[in-house]
Structures are given as structure tokens and as C-alpha cells.
Amino acid sequence: MNSFFVGPKIYNGSHSVDFLKDLKKEKAFLVTDKMMVKFGMADAITNRLQGIPCKIFSDVEPNPSLETVQNGLAMFLEEKPDVIIALGGGSPIDVAKAILLFYYQVMEKIPNAKWVDKPLFIAIPTTSGTGSEVTSYSVVTDMSNNIKIPLNDERMIPEVAILDEQLTKTVPPSVTADTGMDVLTHAIEAYVSANATELTDLYAEKAIKSVFTYLLRAYRFGNDMEARGKIHLASCMAGIAFTNASLGITHSLAHAIGAKFHLSHGRSNALLLPYIIQYNGGICDETYQTSKAAKKYAELARILGLPCSTRREGVMSLSTAVKVLNEKLAIPLSIHGANIEEQEYEQQLQDIVDSAQKDICTEGNPREVSESDFIHLLKWIYKG
Missing domain, CATH: 3.40.50.1970 (Rossmann fold)
Incomplete structure (x- = not known):
């Protein structure tokens, strides 16, 4: 029920x-x-x-x-x-x-x-x-x-x-970028959540389309009130989606990394999201043919007009589209790009994993994540 x-x-x-x-x-x-x-x-x-x-x-x-x-x-x-x-x-x-x-x-x-x-x-x-x-x-x-x-x-x-x-309207471009990508992360994670429903999908889909349509406008032209209004509503719709469907490990890791290195929550989510899409979508272990998340990522790619002739192509298209959007918003594409030193990062790795495993958002992730999976993900995400 x-x-x-x-x-x-x-x-x-x-x-x-x-x-x-x-x-x-x-x-x-x-x-x-x-x-x-x-x-x-x-x-x-x-x-x-x-x-x-x-x-x-x-x-x-x-x-x-x-x-x-x-x-x-x-x-x-x-x-x-x-x-x-x-x-x-x-x-x-x-x-x-x-x-x-x-x-x-x-x-x-x-x-x-x-x-x-x-x-x-x-x-x-x-x-x-x-x-x-x-x-x-x-x-x-x-x-x-x-x-x-x-x-x-x-x-x-x-x-x-x-x-x-x-x-x-006075929010600076960098904050507009970070918070806007937080909206996108909420919506995408809600869309593929283990607890997603048709109702949550409706809100998530609309929020995702709005972010891809209006976020760059709001970022580049701060006085574009139509764009700001659309992103403001998208944030609300994504919130309705994830409070009903829950989130996933993008947020679990963003909470842990943000606490350790004082990286803004939206920026943490933004740089993590493309990698988590590939992981949850079965690209890393070639399980995309049977992955429910991969099917939904591919559906999002279709909705956004991205290449999606196969399930694998759809997952990769969505991941790439998020990376391209990050780049246009001047958001780093890796942990290293966020000016976090590798030695310090390695020292905190186990604490980050422990925190992410205990995070309530992990329960909603569309696939189970082992400790070794978290470690491999974090090492991959560091250098990109």
C-alpha cells in the first residue's frame, strides 16, 4: 500500500x-x-x-x-x-x-x-x-x-x-547554481527511489524538466523573474516528491562530505550526482539491463530529449547532461576539483563511509550499497 x-x-x-x-x-x-x-x-x-x-x-x-x-x-x-x-x-x-x-x-x-x-x-x-x-x-x-x-x-x-x-532576486549566481542543483538531485533521487510512486514521479518529472529549462537562465540573468519563479516552484515540487518517496546515497554522501569538508550541500550533491546515476544505473557492474533504476534514468533521458536508444545510452546521457550542466554553472566535476586535498580525503574516507551507511537517506536508494561499494565510489569520485 x-x-x-x-x-x-x-x-x-x-x-x-x-x-x-x-x-x-x-x-x-x-x-x-x-x-x-x-x-x-x-x-x-x-x-x-x-x-x-x-x-x-x-x-x-x-x-x-x-x-x-x-x-x-x-x-x-x-x-x-x-x-x-x-x-x-x-x-x-x-x-x-x-x-x-x-x-x-x-x-x-x-x-x-x-x-x-x-x-x-x-x-x-x-x-x-x-x-x-x-x-x-x-x-x-x-x-x-x-x-x-x-x-x-x-x-x-x-x-x-x-x-x-x-x-x-538578490541571490548570487553561485548560490543559485548550488541550490538549483540541489533541486535536481532531490527530484532525480526521488524518481528512482525504492519508494517512488506514480504520484511522486509526476512532481519529480516536472521539477527535473524545469531545472534543465530554467536554471541556466536564473544563473546567468538574476533578474529573470520568470526563470526564478519556475525554479522556486521546482524546488517545492521536488520537495513534495522526496518527502513522499525518500532520497538516496547522493544525499547520504553529500551529508558526510559536507560535514567533513564544509562544502555546501547543493554543490556536494551536484558533483556526486553524475557518478551515482551511473552506479545506481548499473553501468559500473554491467547490470543496467536488469536495473529498475536504469530503466527510469533512461526514461528521464527520453523526457529531456537526450539520446536513449538503449537503456545504457539513456543512463550515460543523463549522467553526462548533469555533468555538462555542472560545468556551465562553474561547479567542480570531482572532489579534487573542489580543492579538497587527497591525503586529508583519504584519512576521512572510512568516517565518510560509516556516516553514509547510517544515514536515513541510504534506505531509499534503489540498490543496496556495501561498504566496499562506498569506498570504490568515493575513490572514483575524487579524481573523476
């Missing part, structure tokens, strides 16, 4: 952030980062709250830490808001999710705890990448052990998502 969940009410389009003007709440809690405050984005949100008192927690950093979540939780418990708003890229949204999850866990452990009504959770992404505004996932970093911790709980899904492309 399959299931499909669509959680938030989604407001999209230019100036959809004005939804906040009609909000009827007593107290708001805004989770964001210092850049959003510096450039007036946080003020743009609080000014639309029509006098609702709002406490701002702006200490969110890239790859947010457990400590940050704990600090935010302490402020949240003190404020007792009835609406929590996450503003920014994936990091502030992930922190807001984790704050809520830990809040529920804390309250469950307190005997005779006095529960307040569940706060309304509104997510407002300002980058087009994570799809976090519609997913049950969050990723935080355990700094003491230098590992990323993916969390998955339906209580973290926002009730409202606001997709206003006007909030993305």
Missing part, C-alpha cells in the same frame, strides 16, 4: 508574502539568519505582521549546529509564540523545524505538562533549493563529532509555505 502526503497550504507568485498581512495571531517568533536582518528581509516580514509582536532569533549559521537549535529552543520556550516563521534558505527552515520537534519531545517528557496550542508554522524560502518548506526533513550538524544528523518527523512539516520569487 502506498501513501502520498501534501502538507502545507502553498501561496506562490510575486508578492505572495503579503499573506502575512491577514495573519491573526498574538505573538510571532521569526527564525532567520544575520544576512536576512542586515539586508532588511527580516524587517520586510515583521512590517507585514500588522503589529503582531515578533521575537527574532537570527543566530542561524550555514550547516546549523545542534547548539544553535538548543539556543533557539530556549528562546522559543521563553516566548511561547502562537506562530513561528522561518525565513531564509534551508538552514533557518531546518532550524525552525528542529526547534519545533525538540519542543514537542520536551513537552512529552514533562509529567502533567501544560500544553499550549500547536503554533502555526510558516516557511518562507529565499533560495530555491532545499524544498524544506514542504518536507518532513531537517538536517543539523553535531559539531563535536563533525557529523550531519538528518531528522525526519511529520510534525516538522509547515502548515503554510510562501513561495515569492521576489525574495530570491
Whole structure:
């Protein structure tokens, strides 16, 4: 039996952030980062709250830490808001999710705890990448052990998502590239996931086509609001696809490598994806004729108008198309190209493998991955 969940009410389009003007709440809690405050984005949100008192927690950093979540939780418990708003890229949204999850866990452990009504959770992404505004996932970093911790709980899904492309127009090209390739990775991994369904495929396919059609435009012409709007929606659609279908080892390895070498999540996914397509598609061990993933990769190649006269050709076409897109976006094509020293990489190899094996995303991969497979993959991906 399959299931499909669509959680938030989604407001999209230019100036959809004005939804906040009609909000009827007593107290708001805004989770964001210092850049959003510096450039007036946080003020743009609080000014639309029509006098609702709002406490701002702006200490969110890239790859947010457990400590940050704990600090935010302490402020949240003190404020007792009835609406929590996450503003920014994936990091502030992930922190807001984790704050809520830990809040529920804390309250469950307190005997005779006095529960307040569940706060309304509104997510407002300002980058087009994570799809976090519609997913049950969050990723935080355990700094003491230098590992990323993916969390998955339906209580973290926002009730409202606001997709206003006007909030993305100042995103620099490199971030547009990295986050856009994160969208593509979400969609492709969801499409071939062991848990994919016809419904998740619909969202994934549309997101994939949009990325190949509009990402370069958004990257090269930052004021092209049509392109930015399409990628913003693609991010959301990919999020809906993977929160229902799950992800795979591209993400497992990206979490581990990103934590060790502080490489952005989208960039990690982008450079890993072509290799994982070939691995999952049976190119490395000549199993592509019987591989379900290979069949679906070839179908994507057909949808995108790429050469796909055979299953093998379809897999290779898709992998090559991702590499070409990376190159046009100035994204490295290997770990070595990301300026990671080989000796340091080799020293961390086993830790990366151990982390990837334990990652919840590995469960959704379309084929089982052994420890030796991970090691061979990581050595191959280093030099390309």
C-alpha cells in the first residue's frame, strides 16, 4: 500500500508574502539568519505582521549546529509564540523545524505538562533549493563529532509555505547554481527511489524538466523573474516528491562530505550526482539491463530529449547532461576539483563511509550499497 502526503497550504507568485498581512495571531517568533536582518528581509516580514509582536532569533549559521537549535529552543520556550516563521534558505527552515520537534519531545517528557496550542508554522524560502518548506526533513550538524544528523518527523512539516520569487532576486549566481542543483538531485533521487510512486514521479518529472529549462537562465540573468519563479516552484515540487518517496546515497554522501569538508550541500550533491546515476544505473557492474533504476534514468533521458536508444545510452546521457550542466554553472566535476586535498580525503574516507551507511537517506536508494561499494565510489569520485 502506498501513501502520498501534501502538507502545507502553498501561496506562490510575486508578492505572495503579503499573506502575512491577514495573519491573526498574538505573538510571532521569526527564525532567520544575520544576512536576512542586515539586508532588511527580516524587517520586510515583521512590517507585514500588522503589529503582531515578533521575537527574532537570527543566530542561524550555514550547516546549523545542534547548539544553535538548543539556543533557539530556549528562546522559543521563553516566548511561547502562537506562530513561528522561518525565513531564509534551508538552514533557518531546518532550524525552525528542529526547534519545533525538540519542543514537542520536551513537552512529552514533562509529567502533567501544560500544553499550549500547536503554533502555526510558516516557511518562507529565499533560495530555491532545499524544498524544506514542504518536507518532513531537517538536517543539523553535531559539531563535536563533525557529523550531519538528518531528522525526519511529520510534525516538522509547515502548515503554510510562501513561495515569492521576489525574495530570491538578490541571490548570487553561485548560490543559485548550488541550490538549483540541489533541486535536481532531490527530484532525480526521488524518481528512482525504492519508494517512488506514480504520484511522486509526476512532481519529480516536472521539477527535473524545469531545472534543465530554467536554471541556466536564473544563473546567468538574476533578474529573470520568470526563470526564478519556475525554479522556486521546482524546488517545492521536488520537495513534495522526496518527502513522499525518500532520497538516496547522493544525499547520504553529500551529508558526510559536507560535514567533513564544509562544502555546501547543493554543490556536494551536484558533483556526486553524475557518478551515482551511473552506479545506481548499473553501468559500473554491467547490470543496467536488469536495473529498475536504469530503466527510469533512461526514461528521464527520453523526457529531456537526450539520446536513449538503449537503456545504457539513456543512463550515460543523463549522467553526462548533469555533468555538462555542472560545468556551465562553474561547479567542480570531482572532489579534487573542489580543492579538497587527497591525503586529508583519504584519512576521512572510512568516517565518510560509516556516516553514509547510517544515514536515513541510504534506505531509499534503489540498490543496496556495501561498504566496499562506498569506498570504490568515493575513490572514483575524487579524481573523476
